[in-house]
Amino acid sequence: MLFERGWKHALKRVFLLCLLVGWRVGVAAHLAHDEEQLYIGTVVLSEAERQWVRDNPTVIVAAEQYPLYLFLDEHGHWSGLNNDVLKRISAMTGLQFVYRESFSTAQMLERLETGAADMSTTLAMNDERRLSLDFSHAFGGAGWVFVGRAGEPGVQSLEQLAKRVLVLPGRHALEGVIRRDYPSIELRSVKTYAEARALVESGEAYATIENEIGAQLYPSGLLKVGELLEGKWEADLLAVRKGQPQLLSILNKALEAFPASELRAIRLNWLGGIGPKPAAAGWQHWSRLGYWGVFVVGAFCGLSLLWHRRMAALIKQHRDVQSQLGDQLLFQRALIDAMPDPVFVRDLEGRLILCNKSYEEALSIRFEQVQGCRLIDVDALPRATAGMLHEEFMIQLRTRRTRFSRRRLQFKQGNRDIYQWTVPFYCASGELRGLLGGWSDITRRDAATTGHPH
Structure with a gap:
């Protein structure tokens, strides 16, 4: 009986480990599949336009950071909706776009007017700008x-x-x-x-x-x-410095040839997080995990039959590992619960995967009741507050920005002045895993400092 209980426990431990590996492989395969679906085409250029591309292979883009449209990511690389559009145009025309960062709209316009840059992707059109700039077809x-x-x-x-x-x-x-x-x-x-x-x-x-x-x-x-x-x-337009009709013509031809479905997919990828996400996406995610789980279980069962003679040694080894991990988890849990401020961890969909006792007390909830739920799925905060915070979390996960702010929020017990912090966290391979956050109740702190209610 002891051997059987140990064998089953080891089986569960290895199954969980294999399931995690399978999930990572599945996500990587899904991303690779999405990249393979990218349609790469070309546009028909005149001889004068082809000659212009040969004479001017590099186009300088005056770029001011504007989140979701154009910004520098955590690795210092330009990213965003407009960057994806320029990448697609580059594949279609052979033009190479090089960014030169500007730190204000005025500086960006000055670089275009003096010839230090050839174009921009984030300037709106007006009568004044039309005197020194030409504008492409709109793409949103x-x-x-x-x-x-x-x-x-x-x-x-x-x-x-x-x-x-x-x-x-x-x-x-x-x-x-x-x-x-x-x-x-x-x-x-x-x-x-x-x-x-x-x-x-x-x-x-x-x-x-x-x-x-x-x-x-x-x-x-x-x-x-x-x-x-x-x-x-x-x-959404591409602004081109006056005196470059060939560049403007090439950009317009590329935008005309841009597949509508692909442009829609790019916009949804960057701007879709501001609205509600399709409910089916979550079911597809869990169904993929289920397929991988079945595959991993079957593979493990076959291997376990071949290596049954070594199972006794594995049981002892896994018992030791379990004991060490159990001690670590108990210590970490005690450490988190000892924190006086509320702390929480949410996954890429905004679902709660961990919180401390202070978080439970602040929202009058039990972790077991809300585990795996989003803020908008439970009655822990006023609906408007829950919706606003959930939207912030989704935007943070998309832009991968940290957030530290002093603000007033409405709780069930009334308004509170808090200092809120939320930061994205990553696994060892650098893959985004979710958000870690919490807050300090400044209302209580101020009351304690002054000796009377704030």
């Missing part, structure tokens, strides 16, 4: 939205900003129109959107205007996204 777009301070009335129109401070990055696409048609608005210029949002948060400005996709990437307890700016649309 989004509206402009007002971003105001939480607690203030939502901004719904430019007329509402009369005699108020509107802050925009210098040489913004809408700056000329606003100065001309709305002279009563006090317009203030800064270098970047980050500075604009900071002035709105501090109350020095009443609102800013931003692309609706970009505005959703920075949810904050101090900011709220308002209405769309009626009658204004920011098309």
Whole structure:
């Protein structure tokens, strides 16, 4: 009986190990399959355009970081929707695109106007820019939205900003129109959107205007996204310095030949995380795990029959390993539960896979009841708070950015001032595995410091 119990326990341990290996192999195979599906074609260029490509094989792209559209990843490589579009155009035309980073819209325009760069992928079109730039066909777009301070009335129109401070990055696409048609608005210029949002948060400005996709990437307890700016649309275009008709023609031909299904797939890959994901994706993921699990179990059973004479030694070995791992897990669990602040770990879908006692107490839940659930699946927080936090987690997993912020959140027990932190974590091979996060209750800390409720 002792031998049988040990044999079964060893079987379970090895099965779990094999299942993990099978999952990694399955994910790698799935990614490789997706890459093989990438359609590579060419466009028909005139002799003059082919000669231009031979004379100008490298195109300098003035690039300002704009998350999801164009940004530097954790390895320092350019990534994003626009980068994928340029890669596809490069495969179709033979052009090689080289990025030169700019740190503001004004600097990017200056490089194009002085000839230090040939084109850009993130500039919106207006009358002023058309004097020095040509613009390609559109390959997507989004509206402009007002971003105001939480607690203030939502901004719904430019007329509402009369005699108020509107802050925009210098040489913004809408700056000329606003100065001309709305002279009563006090317009203030800064270098970047980050500075604009900071002035709105501090109350020095009443609102800013931003692309609706970009505005959703920075949810904050101090900011709220308002209405769309009626009658204004920011098309996704490629801006080309004047005097390069061949380059503009080549880019337009490539965009015309761009398969619609492929362009849609690229946009969904980068922008789909802002909306709800198809429910079927989770079932497909688990079904693949099930197939690998069946395969691994069958393979292990065959091997176990061949090596049954060594099973006694394996049992002892696995008992020792189990004892060591058990001690480690108990220590880690005790260490996490001893932390006074709530701590949690979520997977790539936002499902809870670990939390400490402080997290359970803060949300009045039991881990056993919510394990494997997303915030929006359980009644632990107000619905609006749960939806906002879940959306933030999904955006963080897509952009792989760390987040540290002081904010006010609504809990079931009321509003709390907290210092929140969330960071992506990776396995030993560098593969993203999920989010590790937590928060400190600043309301309690301030009350303890001052000796009376905050």
